[in-house]
Amino acid sequence: MSKRNYKSNNESSSLAKQPKKHWSLGLLDTMKDPKYVYKDSERVVVIKDKYPKAKVHYLVLPREQISSIFSLNKTHLSLLEEFGTFVKDIRQEHKDADIVAGFHAVPSMHLMHMHVISKDMISDCLKTKTHWNSFTTKFFIPYEEILERIRNDGAVKRISDETHKQLLAMPLKCNQCEFVPKNLPILKQHLLTHNS
Template sequence: MSWKFGLLASAKNPDLQIFTNDQITVVKDMYPKAELHYLVLPKERIDTLKNLQKDHVNLLKSMHEIGLELASKKCQNRSIKLGYHAMPSMQQLHLHVISEDFDSVCLKTAKHWNSFTTPFFIDSLRAIKDLEATGRVMVPSTSECQQLLKTKLKCHKCDECFKNMPKLKMHIKQHL
């Protein structure tokens, strides 16, 4: 089995589940990129945002609501982002629920950073609105995604730019 199916395996493992109902499963990200980093997965087998149709709107809404509720319970005074990666590496649709501190030893590369702080990160509410309005979720093209991941490193709070990841990581601790 390839690593691409790792999420599907995690979601089925009761030891890793922090929430489950008949529609969805929530697990902790194995390599959290912030203090709080959950993944919300539908039980229905859906690979990517491109496979979504209008009748998935309610599913996306409950994924959002449950993700937000679990996150709020865990850390009330920290702001939370909810969204999807435009081009995920792992199979099975997954909603990232992540605190905006980005203070984590697992956050190492420019790709990691830009996947959460540029339009590569598709806001959950925007995805839901897209789907309701047009029946599909708008996603940047493959080449746009590749460019987004190479965006110069910029602090998400004060827009200051940095030459490399260690300098950026040192800087964002000041915003904690």
């Protein structure tokens, strides 16, 4: 009996030592959490972004384990077209918002996902220049462009590390007018003038 107890204690201590999931895998759990699921279908799940960067911010994900946009090929065309159907629905439901849909050129999260986000960019979660530039420069690839690349080329090519750094380091500029702020707090204050 003592051997049995020893074994189970050993097993439980090895379970406690299991490494936590890396933050980049967080979408896998979020898409199963009913409080975040906005709508879904057999192949697609739309979730509310846990850290929204605008008043409207959703993520559209496949149920299939597709790691990133670089794993897409022509067999995924109908899936991507279904993504577009969800974008239309979200635009219909948020008629007062100017909504864009697209993918980050260098995704930070595991599992391919598309952002559907309003251009107001009003959010307490928008905290860094990197956040801003990831949605307002060519780092944010429009949905229609990704769809065309898959239709025509059957693949999405990676951008270079240099281009990646340049895009995220670009000077701040309002995404709704020509205003160039000195810093992000000034930009955030300015954005409110577009939404008053």
